[in-house]
Amino acid sequence: MTTPTTEASPTPPTDERRSWLRDHSELGVCVLLLALGALVLGDALTMDVEITQRGPVGPKTVPIVVGIGLLVIAALLAVxxxxxxxxxxxxxxxxxxxxxxxxxxxxxxxxxxxxxxVLIEPAGFPVAGALLFWGAAFALGSRRFDRDPLIAAVLSLFTYVIFNNLLGVPLPGGPLMGVL
Structure with a gap:
């Protein structure tokens, strides 16, 4: 008397596909780089430049080089x-x-x-920045209530003065608009 043998059913194609995708997950980075390169290159090539160009390097040169570089890196990584x-x-x-x-x-x-x-426009960068620095320190585990708000205020004011006064990047001052 022969007994029927049970053969192991072959793995479904979806399992093989998942395994292949898991083994080649870096291809997701390739797709991201490819999309980013195409976006940068497309924007660079359709850029409307009304400035008279002086010399061989114009405003389109760097974005075109970066876009081509991203496409080349995406292709090399995929290979x-x-x-x-x-x-x-x-x-x-x-x-x-x-x-x-x-x-x-x-x-x-x-x-x-x-x-x-939300607070940067009505309260100004120094206040919003101080709350951002202190809140980030608190969220990441610091519980030094005597030190953290003071450090956050100094960092925020320092950043505001550097950007607004020295670098010429206007930041909303809020109540400190005329003081600093």
Missing amino acids: DVLRGGRGEAEGGEDVDLSEPADWRTVLLLAGVFLGAA
Whole structure:
């Protein structure tokens, strides 16, 4: 009497496709670089320049070079990945990938950033920047309430003075508009 043998069913093609995509995940970076290069190159080639060009290098030169460079790097990386090349994990990174993401910190940072973006116009950069610096320090774990707000205020004022007064990049001053 013969007993029917059970053969292992072949793996479905979707599992093979997922495995191939997992092994070649760096191709996602290639697609991103390709899209970015095409965007930069397209913008550079359609740029309407009304300034008279003096010399061989005009305002379109650098974006065109950057766009072509991104396309070349995307192609070279894709060839390397398809030939079996893999990126090495950073040896100095101290991240435990088995741990879940710290969404509390991410949401706190996002809230602080959005709050600073909302406050920058009515309150000015020095106030919004100080809240941004202090909020980021708090979200990332610093609990030095005696030191952190003072450091945030000094950093924000220093940044404002450097950009606004020395570099000529106007930032909203808010209540400090005429003082600094």
